[in-house]
Amino acid sequence: MKKYLKTLIILTLIVAATFSFSQTLVQIKQRGKLLVGTEPTFPPFEFVDESNQIVGFDLDIANELAKRLGVKVEVVSLPFDSLIPALQQGKVDMVIAGMTITEDRAKVVDFSKPYFEANQAIVVRKDGNFRPQSLEELIGKKIAVQLGTTGDLIATDVKGIEVVRFQRFTDAFLELQNGRVDAVVLDEAPAKAYVKKFPKFILSKVVDTGETYGVAVRKGNKELLNFVNQTLDIMRASGTYNKIIDKWFE
Ligand code: GLN
Numbered sequence: 001m002k003k004y005l006k007t008l009i010i011l012t013l014i015v016a017a018t019f020s021f022s023q024t025l026v027q028i029k030q031r032g033k034l035l036v037g038t039e040p041t042f043p044p045f046e047f048v049d050e051s052n053q054i055v056g057f058d059l060d061i062a063n064e065l066a067k068r069l070g071v072k073v074e075v076v077s078l079p080f081d082s083l084i085p086a087l088q089q090g091k092v093d094m095v096i097a098g099m100t101i102t103e104d105r106a107k108v109v110d111f112s113k114p115y116f117e118a119n120q121a122i123v124v125r126k127d128g129n130f131r132p133q134s135l136e137e138l139i140g141k142k143i144a145v146q147l148g149t150t151g152d153l154i155a156t157d158v159k160g161i162e163v164v165r166f167q168r169f170t171d172a173f174l175e176l177q178n179g180r181v182d183a184v185v186l187d188e189a190p191a192k193a194y195v196k197k198f199p200k201f202i203l204s205k206v207v208d209t210g211e212t213y214g215v216a217v218r219k220g221n222k223e224l225l226n227f228v229n230q231t232l233d234i235m236r237a238s239g240t241y242n243k244i245i246d247k248w249f250e
Pocket of ligand 1: 039097
């Protein structure tokens with residue numbers, strides 16, 4: 001009898017775990033909040049505005065997802081390289097962080113369909129005369145990147161570039177401003193946003209990397225993934241996608 005009871009309890013637990021895992025949308029609705037992980041030094045996708053709010057293109061996507069679920073977005077602000085671990089540990093429901101869909105990342109998380117196309121860019125000080133036109137021209141130089149980004153990966157791949165890694169792009173640019181590094185390598189749209197905000201920097205070269213951004217959910221979380229993909233489709237079809245493009249890009 002005892003043995004059966006034990007088996008029954010174990011079975012119940014397994015069923016409950018399986019059920020709760022596939023019921024993410026229900027959980028989010030019950031909680032009343034969609035937990036979105038992001039790193040907020042990545043304008044115009046996510047950044048802190050004058051009223052200390054995290055806003056941007058990605059947040060508008062998050063808000064659209066939340067709206068369709070009848071819940072609010074709660075932003076969980078983390079260093080970029082902590083976003084995937086936080087997702088895996090269940091601390092966030094999804095990551096929306098201008099995150100490039102890469103083979104390695106796709107082994108540990110599931111990505112939505114692409115929602116934005118991106119390349120890398122090399123940013124330097126305007127007052128100097130260093131205007132690199134390729135990654136190779138950074139050999140022998142010191143450059144700043146954000147830890148764990150594709151910019152970090154491509155720069156680290158080129159032997160002879162001294163790569164200094166920061167958690168926040170704001171710190172990487174401070175380093176460039178102070179002359180402690182020769183360049184910052186980051187995604188093109190944020191590069192343009194920083195250059196626009198700080199005219200002492202200049203975009204020296206766009207490096208064609210052909211990246212695309214995706215929303216990341218936990219591996220195997222089909223229900224949530226389908227919901228995200230469906231919402232992205234609806235946003236494109238209804239013109240909402242173009243509206244937020246126009247809002248954040250001129
Ligand atoms: N797109 C780049 C990456 O995925 C940078 C993203 C970011 O810094 N938020 O690595």
